[in-house]
Amino acid sequence: MTEYKEEGIVVRGLGGAFTVRTDAGAYYTCRAKGVLKRNDGKLLVGDRVTLSRSEDGQECVVSEILARRCALIRPPLANVTVLVLVMAGAYPAPSLPTADRLLAICAHEGIEPVIVLTKSDLAKAENEALCALYRDAGYEVYSTCATTGAGTDVLRAALSEKLRAGGIAAFAGASGVGKSTLLCALFPSLALETGALSEKTARGRHTTRHVELFDFSGGFVADTPGFSLLDFEHFDFFSLDDLFDAFPDFAPYRGACRYDDCTHVKEEGCALLDAVREGRVAPSRHETYAELYAILKTKKSTYPKR
Numbered sequence: 001m002t003e004y005k006e007e008g009i010v011v012r013g014l015g016g017a018f019t020v021r022t023d024a025g026a027y028y029t030c031r032a033k034g035v036l037k038r039n040d041g042k043l044l045v046g047d048r049v050t051l052s053r054s055e056d057g058q059e060c061v062v063s064e065i066l067a068r069r070c071a072l073i074r075p076p077l078a079n080v081t082v083l084v085l086v087m088a089g090a091y092p093a094p095s096l097p098t099a100d101r102l103l104a105i106c107a108h109e110g111i112e113p114v115i116v117l118t119k120s121d122l123a124k125a126e127n128e129a130l131c132a133l134y135r136d137a138g139y140e141v142y143s144t145c146a147t148t149g150a151g152t153d154v155l156r157a158a159l160s161e162k163l164r165a166g167g168i169a170a171f172a173g174a175s176g177v178g179k180s181t182l183l184c185a186l187f188p189s190l191a192l193e194t195g196a197l198s199e200k201t202a203r204g205r206h207t208t209r210h211v212e213l214f215d216f217s218g219g220f221v222a223d224t225p226g227f228s229l230l231d232f233e234h235f236d237f238f239s240l241d242d243l244f245d246a247f248p249d250f251a252p253y254r255g256a257c258r259y260d261d262c263t264h265v266k267e268e269g270c271a272l273l274d275a276v277r278e279g280r281v282a283p284s285r286h287e288t289y290a291e292l293y294a295i296l297k298t299k300k301s302t303y304p305k306r
């Protein structure tokens, strides 16, 4: 068999079949070579790859993963450049610890975070409070309503600018928060499946089950399966040494505490705790920090320091 080798990007992965878009713009359904299925080197949507194919394209194998800039486990996606964290003030109620954990992972991985508060028709006051909290913490925040389309033009323009030079903007957030609905409001040509919330728990039902990339501007937007509250419970994404810097809003207080080895959890003379008391840092941000401190303290540092 004559073998053709081409480079491209994995745009979809479902049940062991991967769709690769080659740099020439053709789409092939591929299997992954055995070594790319193991946990440590697993092929992810977003990976740039080499594919080997027969002339007619019937036999396609992803044979190699090219250099990765980063890899997320939740959502499972490689080379994310912008993480669009979708939240709502209600339906489902937001989990700030989960949001803050994902934002910390972004900071650590060098991924630009963008926060979108959606369902503004259902949760106007709650969304405004969240908007103030995260803008004060220095994050870029947008407000949208997928039902009326409010705020979608502004968000689309911002994403277009961010993706102009390539990259992947991944929409992530709790199940049922409205990621797929928002993507359809932003890009009407996408006909993504969406699902109602459970009446009993007002939570989502995991309607989206796979990650998929769609062309936009010079790069891609990605829909991802919503996470549940348990997904970030077991926090193992970086080491204790990197924790403080994963909260960009804490930066002004670095090195300002009375004790050099201050853990910023309970010490006297802690500049960060003073900032929380005086309303310069949101208590919820510090609570997440303290929770992660307790979790990471018990772990051996096996991560390369950045």
Ligand SMILES: Nc1nc2c(ncn2[C@@H]2O[C@H](COP(=O)(O)OP(=O)(O)OP(=O)(O)O)[C@@H](O)[C@H]2O)c(=O)[nH]1
Pocket: 118, 119, 120, 121, 122, 144, 145, 146, 147, 148, 173, 174, 175, 176, 177, 178, 179, 180, 181, 182, 193, 194, 195, 196, 197, 204, 205, 206, 207, 208, 209, 224, 225, 226, 227
């Ligand atoms: N009122 C209102 N409902 C919305 C809005 N956005 C989404 N919804 C509804 O919220 C429900 C869940 O929306 P989805 O888009 O499926 O949520 P998702 O985040 O993709 O959920 P998963 O795929 O499970 O992760 C659907 O019933 C949507 O119609 C909004 O802005 N306003």
Ligand SMILES: [Mg+2]
Pocket: 179, 180, 181, 193, 194, 207, 208, 223, 224, 225, 226
């Ligand atoms: Mg969805």
Ligand SMILES: [Zn+2]
Pocket: 257, 262, 263, 264, 265, 267, 269, 270, 271, 272, 273
């Ligand atoms: Zn301190």
